Amino acid sequence: MTIATRPEATLPTVDARIYPRGGLDILSREEVARLKDASSGGLHDLLRRCALAVLTSGSANDDPRAAQEMYPDFDIQVLQQDRGLRIDLKGAPAMAFVDGEIIRGVAELLFATVRDLAYMAIELGPEYAADLDSSAGITNAVFGLLRNARLLHPSEPNLVVCWGGHSISRVEYEYTKLVGYELGLRGLDICTGCGPGAMKGPMKGANIAHAKQRQRRPRYIGITEPGIIAAESPNPIVNQLVIMPDIEKRLEAFVRIGHGIIVFPGGVGTAEEILYLLGLLLREENAALPFPLILTGPVSSAPYFEQIDRFIRLTLGDAAASRYEIIVGDPQAVARAMAAGVKRVREARIQNKDSFYFNWGLDIPLPFQQPFVPTHEAMAGLDLHHGRKPHELAADLRRAFSGIVAGNVKEDGMRRVEQYGPFQIHGAEDMMRALDDLLRAFVEQRRMKISGEYRPCYEVVT
Numbered sequence: 118m119t120i121a122t123r124p125e126a127t128l129p130t131v132d133a134r135i136y137p138r139g140g141l142d143i144l145s146r147e148e149v150a151r152l153k154d155a156s157s158g159g160l161h162d163l164l165r166r167c168a169l170a171v172l173t174s175g176s177a178n179d180d181p182r183a184a185q186e187m188y189p190d191f192d193i194q195v196l197q198q199d200r201g202l203r204i205d206l207k208g209a210p211a212m213a214f215v216d217g218e219i220i221r222g223v224a225e226l227l228f229a230t231v232r233d234l235a236y237m238a239i240e241l242g243p244e245y246a247a248d249l250d251s252s253a254g255i256t257n258a259v260f261g262l263l264r265n266a267r268l269l270h271p272s273e274p275n276l277v278v279c280w281g282g283h284s285i286s287r288v289e290y291e292y293t294k295l296v297g298y299e300l301g302l303r304g305l306d307i308c309t310g311c312g313p314g315a316m317k318g319p320m321k322g323a324n325i326a327h328a329k330q331r332q333r334r335p336r337y338i339g340i341t342e343p344g345i346i347a348a349e350s351p352n353p354i355v356n357q358l359v360i361m362p363d364i365e366k367r368l369e370a371f372v373r374i375g376h377g378i379i380v381f382p383g384g385v386g387t388a389e390e391i392l393y394l395l396g397l398l399l400r401e402e403n404a405a406l407p408f409p410l411i412l413t414g415p416v417s418s419a420p421y422f423e424q425i426d427r428f429i430r431l432t433l434g435d436a437a438a439s440r441y442e443i444i445v446g447d448p449q450a451v452a453r454a455m456a457a458g459v460k461r462v463r464e465a466r467i468q469n470k471d472s473f474y475f476n477w478g479l480d481i482p483l484p485f486q487q488p489f490v491p492t493h494e495a496m497a498g499l500d501l502h503h504g505r506k507p508h509e510l511a512a513d514l515r516r517a518f519s520g521i522v523a524g525n526v527k528e529d530g531m532r533r534v535e536q537y538g539p540f541q542i543h544g545a546e547d548m549m550r551a552l553d554d555l556l557r558a559f560v561e562q563r564r565m566k567i568s569g570e571y572r573p574c575y576e577v578v579t
Contacts (some may be wrong), residue, residue, distance in 0.1 A: 129211035135204045135219060138226045148235040149197045163173065163343055164234050165255065167360060169192045170346045171226045172213040174353055180569075182233040184210075189460055195231055199381055203443075206232065226358045228247050228353050229266065233360040236265045241362055243309065255486040259361070260475060266359040268338060268374060269474045274463045276336065277309045278375035280390045281315020282383025282564050283349050289382050292448070295316030299452030301326025301335070305459070308375055310367075311339020311358060312349030320354040338374075340506040342367045348526035363488045364519060368393045373476045373549060376459045377409035379451065380441075382418045384564035385556070389518035390462050391425070393485065395433060396511030397438045402480035408440075409458025416446040418524050424558060432514060433507045484512055491520030491530055493537050496575075501544025501552075517542055521556070524567055524574025534574040543578045557564040 155161040169184050190208035248254040297319030307323045309316035320337045327335040339355035361367040375566045471478045498514045523530025565571045
């Protein structure tokens with residue numbers, strides 16, 4: 118391994134040769150070939166971007182292009198050898214190494230990146246596109262990805278998914294740690310979107326609690342996707358990472374493996390997640406399904422949740438609000454309520470003969486699973502009017518927030534906005550006023566971006 122500093126920058130880089138072990142021992146020749154393919158349809162550029170995000174784990178920058186600009190010479194090659202694999206890194210961030218060796222946790226996340234992209238290249242390749250035309254086919258694909266990542270274990274239900282923003286205040290971040298600590302004391306593991314802020318805090322708190330309880334092999338699962346990982350690099354506590362192909366499969370993975378969900382303060386991405394889950398829980402097929410959902414934050418965040426609650430009641434009705442509980446300023450109450458909810462989930466799974474590790478009983482219709490590409494035409498064409506079934510309206514509201522996420526932090530979405538201007542969102546007048554008020558509050562509270570002045574990538578047409 119060599120360490121060098123580029124003359125035009127102060128950031129040291131590393132050239133290294135790594136031999137994976139433990140979960141990434143073997144790839145087929147076809148998988149290696151696709152990872153090396155640098156053509157427009159190949160995977161090499163995607164692998165390079167995702168690997169760079171992992172190697173800058175813990176970065177506080179949410180611009181997906183920042184790391185590429187700081188390390189323009191970075192490259193990764195996956196090579197097949199007679200006795201296994203070799204990964205060659207060129208111009209890699211030196212922050213991922215200590216005393217000449219790659220940090221073990223970073224190496225594990227890097228191997229997970231190679232593993233997931235290799236699996237997607239074959240199992241979800243063009244030749245299997247027909248399998249993804251049905252709801253059952255997409256769910257099977259999600260199951261396959263999670264099983265390949267070794268996330269599915271037939272153990273007691275104890276996995277709590279924590280959603281929340283990457284750009285939150287220090288008070289809110291400290292609160293997420295307190296909640297994570299209380300969850301960890303009760304033997305609950307944590308799953309998040311793997312990034313900073315509300316995705317890191319619960320893991321950090323639970324880590325201390327698990328150590329106190331001498332809990333062996335605690336799980337800190339991070340679920341991401343290629344468009345997000347470059348803007349939200351995995352935080353250092355994540356010990357199991359999986360990269361899903363798109364946001365829709367990422368969301369399905371959360372609700373299939375989680376036994377309950379806690380929502381902390383966040384921005385448009387958090388609102389997207391809330392609307393996705395409520396859209397599912399409002400379906401008649403899922404009405405009797407226990408799924409604990411708690412919205413929580415410090416006392417100072419009470420106005421945030423009041424505004425979220427008003428928006429949900431206006432758009433989806435009181436029935437949607439009945440599916441969640443708001444607890445402010447009481448981490449112990451949150452943990453107790455979640456532990457009780459997970460117990461109800463366990464009882465229901467036993468009664469319905471459903472697995473503990475994958476929620477097969479949750480009905481997810483095809484419109485919630487099909488990838489939404491936020492073009493300007495697609496965003497303007499969303500049907501955001503009263504009179505629709507609540508779960509159908511929730512699906513389109515989710516897409517609206519998903520498009521704003523893309524315009525904020527995803528490279529393709531940012532490029533579209535730079536080229537054609539802000540996305541336009543149309544709908545019922547009262548709904549658009551409420552949406553505009555909510556988004557303005559996110560901007561004023563600096564929930565859209567971690568650093569720099571925020572320039573809206575959207576325009577709400579009232």
